[in-house]
Amino acid sequence: MSDIMRFRKNKRACDGGNAVELSGSSEEANEVSNSLDHEVAHLTxxxxxPHQHLRGIMPGKLRLPVSTLKMLMGRESNYSGRGRFSSADASHVLSRYLPINGPWGVDQLNSPAYVSQFSNDGLFFVAWISGIGGHxxxxxxxxxxxxxxxxxVKRLSWTVTDTSLSPDQRFLAYASMSPVVHIVNAGSSTTESVANVTEIHEGLDLSVDCDDDDFGIFSVKFSTDGREIVAGSSDASIHVYDLQTNKVSLKIQAHTLDVNTVCFADETGHLIYSGSDDNLCKVWDRRCFRTKGQAAGVLMGHLEGVTFIDSRGDGRYLISNGKDQTTKLWDIRKMSSRNMFPRITNYDWDYRWMEYPAHARTSRHPNDQSxxxxxxxxxxxxxxxxxxxPAYSTGQKYIYTGSSDHSVYIYDLVTGTQVAKLVHHDGPVRDCSWHPTYPMLVSSSWDGSIVRWEFPGDDQVPTLVKPRVRRRRVFY
Structure with a gap:
């Protein structure tokens, strides 16, 4: 029985009211007020x-969570008058069953695991394992x-820095510390895809007007329509590659240092978010870039470089991880037209092999816009x-992050409370991914392990399962 089918079976038992709910212990809310007084809190x-009619089944207790059992009873008796759960009702139920039990093994490798991501529909999971002849x-x-x-992967420069699966799951893009993004036909019948031996890995050259011999790509993402790829690079630039015309359609000299992360803000593709070692997050509006020639806005608040950005998907809110050991939530309507705070570089500290200075943890940006x-x-x-x-199962009420202390952290978006800490790995957790529809989270670590965390059903014992490689005879 697959994990998804097992969850469907177990969830029926959970919906009967016997589920163990997460109590959510926490230390201080870390600068987040008890109730974030902002539109994003209300949207979340x-x-x-639950729908107000379903909340009515607990009169006088509207501020308390409505139990799953009472909600199901209300749905079956058509208490809301609609005969079904709304999407908010469903996410209210599912968000209470967090993926905190396990872990169960997905794979165990002899090399660090760098990238791990579910496809948009959750049917597939992509992982990058580094090392010589990485896979x-x-x-x-x-x-x-x-x-x-x-x-x-062949002709790899250092490591694969990022991967991105196209929205239709037909193609996979991967990048390394080179000017070329490679495209693989992820939907082909070739199971063992050896670069340019059993299958062509098409190269997209992004080195337009670039004389840097050390040019490398840190981040690559497909647009939501699958027609473009956006990339952030070591020459402090953003590159947009048009897959239909097969050329770079836009290059932006975006920052003063490496661009570690880029993504499209929403499905329109007009807005691009970027984060850099210059400590800044920036917003780029392609509709007016050619006339203005500068960022639509700058978001200040991190005291060290930005390592990753994730968009809420609404073209308005984003979160970012920073080397100042924080995650920040942003509203682009609060951005500035320019950077108003000079970057202060601490030459005595390098995040790659040193601990963050204790005195720096209490420092605050004087113009923090987060x-x-x-x-x-x-x-x-x-x-x-x-x-x-995920929006479907949680209403995006949490944020989660890997951590170099070998764990995965889950925070309540509104209160800032740490609701869970997943501890298992023996190395930094660079990446992790929450299934889009089920309470399942997969984490990958430098210890070479890829594991999944789930909401429990029956008495399952965590085990390490070595995945089977589907074999096909290849003629070439």
Whole structure:
């Protein structure tokens, strides 16, 4: 029985009212007020709060969570008058079953795992395992984590820095510390994809007007329509590659130092977010860039470089991880037209092999524009990633992040409370991914392990499962 099918079975038992709910212990809310007084707090509640008619089944207790059992009873008796759950009702139920139990093994490798991401529909999972002759593996989640495609990367410069699966899941883009982004046909019948031997890995050259011999790409993302790729590079630039015309359509000299992370803000593709070692997050509006020639806005608040950005998908809110050991929540309507605070470089500290200075943890940016700051995790050794929790199952009411202290942290977006800390790995957790529809989270670590965390159902014992590689005879 697949993990997803097992969850469907177990969830029916949970919905009967016997589920163990997460109590959510926390230390201080880390600069986040008890109730974030901002529109994002209200939007989050709207997307994860039961319908007012269902809340009415507990008169006088509207501020308390409505139990799953009472909500199901209200739905069956058509208490709301609609005969079904709204999306907010569903996310209210699902968000109470956090993926905190386990872990169960997905794979165990002899080299560090750098990148791990679910596809948009959750059917596939992509992981990058570094080392000589490193592999990108695509696992079929519904088929017991069977390896659907094993991609052997050639002519690799240092390591694969990022991967991105196209929205239709037909193509996989991967980048390294070179000017070329490679594209693999993820949907082809070739299981063992050896670069340019069993399958062509098409190269997209981004080195337009670039004389830097050390040019490398840190971040690469498909647009939501799959027609473009945006990349952030070591020459402090953002590159947009048009896959239809097969050329770079836009290059932006975006920052003063490495661009570690880029992403499209929403499905329109007009807005791009970027984060850099110059401590800044920036917003770029392609509709007016050619006339203005500068960022639409600058977001200040981090005291060290930005390692990752995730968009809420609404073209308005984003979160970022920084080497100042914080995650920050931003509203682009609060951005400035320019950087008003000079970057202060601490030449005595390097995040790759040193601990963050204790005295620096109490420092605050004098012009901090962020809505909230979350701090408990550590952003050291590598470019640690952070994300909003899924909209479908949680209403995006949480944010979660890997950590160099070998853990995964989950915070309440509104209160800042640390609601869970997942501890298992023996190395930094660079990346982690929450399944888009089920309470399942997968973390990957430098210890070579890729594991999944789930909400429990029956008495399951965490085990390490070595995935099967689907074999096909290849003629060439």
């Amino acid at each position: 509640k709207l997307r994860s709060r 990108i593996r695509i696992y079929n989640v519904d088929k017991g984590w069977q390896v659907e495609k094993d991609i052997l 809505l909230a700051t979350y701090r408990d995790h550590s952003v050291l050794r590598t470019l640690i990633r952070c994300y909003f929790s």
